[in-house]
Amino acid sequence: MEEQKTKILLVEDDTNLGFLLLEFLESNDFFVKLYRDGVSALKGFTSSAFDFCILDVMLPKMDGFTLAEEIRKINRKVPVIFLTARSMKEDKLKGFGIGIDDYVTKPFDEDELLFRIQSILSRVNPEESKESKLIYQLGRYIFDVQNQELKLNNESKRLTSKESKVLAILAKSKNNIVPREEIMEAVWGETDYFIGRSLDVFVSKLRKHLQAEPNIKIETIPTVGIILTIN
Numbered sequence: 001m002e003e004q005k006t007k008i009l010l011v012e013d014d015t016n017l018g019f020l021l022l023e024f025l026e027s028n029d030f031f032v033k034l035y036r037d038g039v040s041a042l043k044g045f046t047s048s049a050f051d052f053c054i055l056d057v058m059l060p061k062m063d064g065f066t067l068a069e070e071i072r073k074i075n076r077k078v079p080v081i082f083l084t085a086r087s088m089k090e091d092k093l094k095g096f097g098i099g100i101d102d103y104v105t106k107p108f109d110e111d112e113l114l115f116r117i118q119s120i121l122s123r124v125n126p127e128e129s130k131e132s133k134l135i136y137q138l139g140r141y142i143f144d145v146q147n148q149e150l151k152l153n154n155e156s157k158r159l160t161s162k163e164s165k166v167l168a169i170l171a172k173s174k175n176n177i178v179p180r181e182e183i184m185e186a187v188w189g190e191t192d193y194f195i196g197r198s199l200d201v202f203v204s205k206l207r208k209h210l211q212a213e214p215n216i217k218i219e220t221i222p223t224v225g226i227i228l229t230i231n
Helices: 015-027 038-047 064-074 089-098 110-124 126-132 161-172 180-188 193-209
Strands: 007-011 031-035 052-056 080-084 102-105 135-138 141-144 149-152 155-158 177-179 216-221 225-230
Touching: 007 015, 007 038, 015 031, 015 110, 031 038, 038 064, 052 064, 052 110, 064 080, 064 089, 080 110, 089 102, 102 110, 135 161, 141 161, 161 180, 161 193, 161 225, 177 180, 180 193, 180 225, 193 216
Parallel strands: 007 031, 007 052, 052 080, 080 102
Antiparallel strands: 135 141, 141 149, 149 155, 177 225, 216 225
C-alpha cells in the first residue's frame, strides 16, 4: 500500500542521473515517478496528483520550459525546480518568468537539492513542516517526530514511518479519543476493513515500544477510536 508521501514528478532523460535521483529521493521518504521526455511527463502529470516537480530543461519531444508552462496551466501552485547543465542568465529569467520556484545547475550536490526541496515545501506547507519538527514528552519517553525516534534515558529506538505517524496523531491528542477513520485517512489515505486491521497491528507495536513506561496506555475503544493516555 502506497504511503501518504510527498509525490514528486521527476523528468530527466539522462538514464544514470535519473535512476540516481530516483533512489536518492525515495531513500528520503518521497514517492517518485520518473519520466524520460516532456510529453510522457505531461501525460503523467495530468493523470495523477503530484505535490512537486523536478524538471530537466533539455528534454526530448517537449523541453522543460514548455512542460513547465503546461503544468502551470493545470496547477499554478505546485512547486517546480529546474535541473539544467546550462547556467545562462536568460534561461534563469525565462524559468522564473514561467513561475518556477528554483533553478539548480548541473553538476549539483544531492543534499543541496534535498535542502532546496524541503525549503520550498516548508513555505508551501508551513503547518506540516512545523508539525514534523515536534518533540513530545510521553511519560519518561521523548518522541522526536521528524527523526522518527523514541528515546528513554540513554536508549533510543527508530520507528517506522507508519509507526511514527500513528504515534504523532495520538500524541497530539493525548488523553483524547481519536476516531479510527481519522487515523487511517491521515496515514493510509483511505479507510477499509484491511487498513483497519493494519492499524490494529501498528497500535500493538506501539504498545510494545512504550511498555517500559507503566503510566502510558494506548486503548482501543470499540467502534469509536483510539486513545493515548498518560497518567
